[in-house]
Amino acid sequence: MRCPPFTRLSVKLGLIVCAACSWSADASGAAVAHCGGTGVGLQVLGSGGPELQGQRASSGYLLWWNDRARVLVDIGGGAALRFGQSGASVTELDVILLTHLHVDHVGDLPALIKSSFFEDRRESLPVYGPPGNGEFPATTSFVRELFAAPHGAFRYLSEFVAPPKGGSYLLQPHDVVLKPHELHLLFDRQGIRVTAATVIHGDVPALAYRIDLGGVGIAFSGDTDGNNGNLQRLAQGADALVAHNAVPEGARGVERALHMPPSVIGRIAHEAGARRLILSHRMLRTLGREEETATAIRASFSGPLTFANDLDCFPIK
């Protein structure tokens, strides 16, 4: 199937359709998938992962506000390239939020930071993420172990964590340590408010986020089993809930222990009173099962439901 100009192949409710997209060329002639303009836009950088055969970038989202990319949530493998294709720059960002430290959520952080070496950012860039445990480093350690001298993997970029005078901007990593059912406002600057809550993703320290900006609220589930009751509280009345469709209905064992099946996503979206639901993190085991996934969600959630693709742009206001 071929799509007409300015549209591209998309799967909606199990049907293959040509969805409108807005591509243009930047100064270099490269294609740019715009999500700017007036108001707030949610752009999906990565709708899949971790499997590369899904031909989708891993987890990554941008929130645009009045033509500027302001908030980056996750930067999994492939999402750094999508970041470039979106036309965003690191210089524009106010904050980076990491849901957890699996490769499919943070694997492209070094690529993003190295790219920004060629920008002209001077202001420090806050990076929030979970605390550590025996298996995972805390976010502060993770950033240090990537970039800090003398032992960081990419210590040749140590100026991003301890710059010489007149050097690059600084990354400012923070560990978000929360009580089990706490909703914590961790960032409140320039009209952007970020609230976090702990979610359960097996033994992996993990966070869900809600970002309020420009009069709208957008919640991100991250990866979670959906069982601790925090996500629906965090996403209460949200204009959009981005939920991860990593397992099909009926999943069992480790898959179910780590992720929420569609019926749980639908129930949470309903309990939150979310205005719309966007499904992402579409793994091979859920691709092609959109119809049954939508049916399971529809048992409890009746609002607009979209299966995301890389670089999709959702105007929120």
Ligand SMILES: [Zn+2]
């Ligand atoms: Zn994941």
